[in-house]
Amino acid sequence: SRAIIEDGSRVLVHCVAGVSRSASIVLAYLTKYHCRSLRDAYHLMKMKRPLVRPNLGFWRQLIAFEQNIKETPGSVRLVTRSTTIVPPTKSVPLTRAEAGGIPENRREFAVLEPLG
Numbered sequence: 001s002r003a004i005i006e007d008g009s010r011v012l013v014h015c016v017a018g019v020s021r022s023a024s025i026v027l028a029y030l031t032k033y034h035c036r037s038l039r040d041a042y043h044l045m046k047m048k049r050p051l052v053r054p055n056l057g058f059w060r061q062l063i064a065f066e067q068n069i070k071e072t073p074g075s076v077r078l079v080t081r082s083t084t085i086v087p088p089t090k091s092v093p094l095t096r097a098e099a100g101g102i103p104e105n106r107r108e109f110a111v112l113e114p115l116g
Contacts, residue, residue: 020053023049026045031062031065038066056078059078076113076114076115077113077115078113079112
């Protein structure tokens with residue numbers, strides 16, 4: 001509960017790799033309780049844990065969550081690009097399963113783009 005965090009205690013949120021699932025939970029929490037936006041939450045988390053890379057499905061849910069709780073159009077959107085030359089700090093590559101067997105050089109990448 002929030003009371004545990006507010007009294008200064010620590011909370012461990014984990015999954016197998018700590019890259020997508022647990023990161024998405026923490027991003028949702030930060031967006032709701034500590035940051036002005038999902039974009040700010042992502043930048044804060046990226047500073048603390050550079051490996052953070054929620055998958056596309058989680059990004060879609062996080063964006064919808066931000067729009068719902070903040071009652072705004074949101075702070076980021078996903079832009080799909082069909083190229084492998086995407087800045088690594090902004091790209092969220094599809095997994096092989098999500099890519100549906102598309103050859104590596106033809107996969108699409110989703111890029112977070114700031115709004116406003």
